[in-house]
Amino acid sequence: MVKIVEKRQLTPITKLYRVYAPLIAKAARAGQFVIVRVREGGERIPLTITDYDRDSGLLTIVVQEVGATTRRLGELQQGEEILDMVGPLGEAPDIPSGGHIVGVGGGYGSAALLCLMRELKDRGENTTIIMGAREKDLLILSDELNEICDHVEICTDDGSAGFKGFVTERLQQMIDGGPPGPPDYVIAIGPMAMMRAVEKTTRAAGIANAASLDPLMIDGTGMCGGCRVTVGGETRFACVDGPFFDAHEVDFDEAVSRSKMYVKQEQKAAACQRSAAGAA
Amino acid sequence: MPVKRADKTPMPVREANLRAHDFEEVNEGYCFAHAMFEAERCLRCQDPVCIDGCPVRVPIADFMHAVAAGDMPKAAELLRTANPLAAICGRVCPQEAQCEANCHMTKRFGPVAIGHLERYVSDWEMEQPINDEVAKPWRDEKIAIVGSGPSGLVCAGELARMGYTVTVFEALHAPGGVLRYGIPEFRLPNSILDWEIQSLERLGVEFVNNVIIGKTLKLEQLFGEMGYKAIFIGTGAGLPKFMGIPGESLNGVYSANEFLTRINLMQAFDFPRSETPLSVGKRVAVIGSGNTAMDAVRSALRLGAEHAMVVYRRSENEMTARIEEYEHAIEEGVEFHWLTNPIEVLGEDGWVTGLKCLRMELGEPDESGRARPVPIEGSEFIFPVDNVVLSIGTRPNPLLHKATPELKTHSWGGLLVDERQVETTVHRVYAGGDAVTGAATVILAAGAGKRAAEAIHADLSVDREKSATN
Structure with missing residues (x-):
């Protein structure tokens, strides 16, 4: 407990x-x-x-x-x-020193970047976080991240705060030389679709990119193999080998497909939960 | 007919067509009359070689005498002293390859049902009133047990009986290791495991769940700030092997570990009341032929599979499952495809649709001494299936030795131990069970746990004397 x-x-x-x-x-x-x-x-x-x-x-x-x-x-x-x-x-990621390190967080992913960005800041790195949400009210921990990162770039789909558009568009602007400057290393944490889009952007620009994968898992110690992902053509377990992998090597199609394995059952469980709540 | 010439008393079992749809225990257990009759079949051999077949050397002859005399307290005492997990081993031991293989009755009439009687006496013991008092350790030394599978449970129990303060650390949210997440309820009910664990708690053993040694705590913390004097590693062989064939990451493909853990530990059979889902289709192929494969295929049947199949590249003769599990599986309607080697999992839209296989024939013996299966040219064919469950073995989990580089292993991952087969390459860190041997049986793990407990006691006694003289 x-x-x-x-x-x-x-x-x-x-x-x-x-x-x-x-x-x-x-x-x-x-x-x-x-x-x-x-x-x-x-x-x-x-x-x-x-x-x-x-x-x-x-x-x-x-x-x-x-x-x-x-x-x-x-x-x-x-x-x-x-x-x-x-x-x-899981293992803490091994992020190379020097250069401009950019964290890209989508939704709750910004929260996952918090202590990682602070650790990098404490190491003396030049850090930027690009955080995205649908609208202003869905942005999380921007004050905390503001204290930690050298630059905080906010993106909203509707333009209610910061840049109007996706995190990848803002990332592309930076790659193209827009402030605060092109990244040397990108860390993506967020929904699978976002991480895949970030990977496409960094791949085209030849920038190193780590992604934190959160596939379905049970024990978290390597026992079930349910969290297996294909990285560089090899089967790896996100729980013990990850959660961070070289995004350019990750088979995102497979990872997305595996993340949807229980969609039907999840709907059933949610319906069951709602009816139980209704009964109460 | 004289008792000594009677056949082995069959174990009463639930009807196959009923039990194949639920997770209640298959075997019903002997009644008193069965037990008395069966124990009377024992020939009272001068040299009871059955004992040599038992990895923990249960005094089987004395045990038989006690049962035949109706002296259950004595029978239970004899059993439990030698085998602290008797209620479990009476259900899961491969007796036909151990004690019962050596029985002089085996050839003509079938062996004395040592396993069934072990279960009978343990079940009797479980029904006796218990003394709720929790024993107090009387020695100063604290000992940590890593992992609550069979070797850890036995090691903990033995050390607690010797008066040590024992803490068992478990990575999952419930203790028992493979007995909890691996073996299904229809073969080993959780209530039996719970009873064994409660008995250990009454001996003073403390269980701490949700702690992963190597992650949450390091070995040096256990020795240092936490003050443990010895550590036993019983982390088992829980890392599933995959075949490396195309399509293994399709949805609907499981390792047997994942499949069984979802069912046993997470109770996916009770979905959506229990919230862990499992996807079981109409046609399920389980690859492998060990006890785990039987557990998986019979579980699939119970979860609604219309065709639950075992696919194995060797023949029936090379099958490694207990004979009883195999027979029960056949009775329940499991289909067996021998000499069939899967080479690819086929899929559509990310989901499994089929299993491509080759027919095999047996050739010359291989390094394991078993006939080597050789593919038959042009025999490729496809099983339409909804699920594939891989049950081709497990390896020791590298998590702890990755965090503890001083802990040396064999190249295949098993922990290196000293000539006594108990102490690892780290001083006062002991190991036993599957973490040392690779995947084996409950009783071998139990034996290793017992051996380690004796070694820990001997070594700590030496340490104690040394510090007294200094």
């Missing part, structure tokens, strides 16, 4: 939790993730570590409600407990 010390509503469907998980907070490194289970009979789902504080033993996670389990998690309040949490899982 892991106690929720603080809950913040970032957007109508995105919540930030600070939980007391001293062992995980002590061992965590930027870019790693945890697996949580919310109730008996519930799924195990991976969540990226947004931040950690070794002294207080607090771990920050951000949850976007997309399925039955994340919705259930979103209902938990400050003072309540998360049934199971295990981690830190």
Whole structure:
């Protein structure tokens, strides 16, 4: 059981939790993730570590409600407990020093970039984050990221804040020499479609690009093989070999297809959850 | 007919056409009369060679005498002293290749049903009133067990009985290792495993779930700030092998580990009440012929597959599953395709549609001593299938030794141990079970856990004396 010390509503469907998980907070490194289970009979789902504080033993996670389990998690309040949490899982990414490092975060992906960008900043890197959302109200943690990164580039689909357009369009402007300058290394975290689009952009420009993959997984220790992704023609497990991979080597078509494996069942589970809520 | 000339008393089982649709236990267990009769079949050999077939050397002859005399407390005591996981081993041990293979009755009338009696006596034990008192450790030393599979459970139990403070760390949210995530309820009900774990808790063993040694905590933290004096690694062989054939990443292809974990640990059979989904179609092909393959194919049948098939490149003779599982699978309607080698998984729109195979014939023996399957030219054909489950073996998980470079392994991943077969290349870190041997049986892991407990006790006793004289 892991106690929720603080809950913040970032957007109508995105919540930030600070939980007391001293062992995980002590061992965590930027870019790693945890697996949580919310109730008996519930799924195990991976969540990226947004931040950690070794002294207080607090771990920050951000949850976007997309399925039955994340919705259930979103209902938990400050003072309540998360049934199971295990981690830190996966490997921290190995990001080369020097040059202009650009993080591209879509939706909840911006949260996943938070402690990674701070670690890079502490290392003395020149950092920029491009964060995208549909509209202004869906942008998350922009104040926190503003403190950490040298440049914060905001993109919204409707132009309600920052640049009007997709993160990839803003990225292309930078590659073409627009401020704050062309990237030497790009880290993409967000929805699979966004990471794929970022990869296309960086590939055309010949820029190194890491992507953090979050396929379906159960144990997170390499035991089930459900999170397998094809990288450079080889089968790799995102849980133990990842979550970061060279985006140019990732078979995104396959990864997207595998991420949709249980769409039907997820709809059924969601309907079941709604009718249960209705009954209550 | 005299008892000594009677055939082996068959295990009562549930009707095949009923049990093939649920996850309730297949075997019903002997009743008292069965047990008395069967124990009476024992020839009381002067030299009971059955014991030599048992990896943990259960005193089978004495045990038989106790059962035949109706002295169940004594029988249970004899059993549990030698085999702390008797209720489990009575259900999952390959007795036909161990104790029962050596029985002098085997040739003419069939062996004495040692396994069935082991189960009978353990089941009797489980029905007895329990003393709720939790034992207090009386020694100062704390010992950490990494992994709560069979070797870890046995090692923990033995050390707790010797008075040590024992903590078992488990990576998943429930203890039991492969007994929990791998073996289905119809063969080993979770209630049996829970009972074994509760018995260990009463011995004073503490279970800590959701902690991955090598990730959450490092070995040096266990020794340092946490003050453990010895560590036992029983992390098993949980890393699934894939075949490396095209199409393995199509939707609908599972490793047997994933397939069984979704069902056993995550209870996907109860979807959507339990929220972990599983996609089982009408035609399911399981590749492999071990116990795990049987567990997977029989689970597929129970989840609605109309054609649940085993596809294996060798023949029936080379099959590695327990004979009982094979027989039960046939009774339940599992289809077996021997001498059939899958070469490609075919798909459409990202989903499995078929399995392309080659017919094989047996040639000269290979390095394993078994006849080598050789492809028959031009025999390629396609099975239309909705799912493919790969059950072609597992390797030890590299997670812990990746985080602990001093922990040396064989090239295939098994942990290196000393001449006593217990201590690793790190001082006071011991290992046993599949993490050392590669995938093997519950009873061999149990034996290794017991051996390690004895070595830990001996080594810590030496350490204790040394520090007393210094």
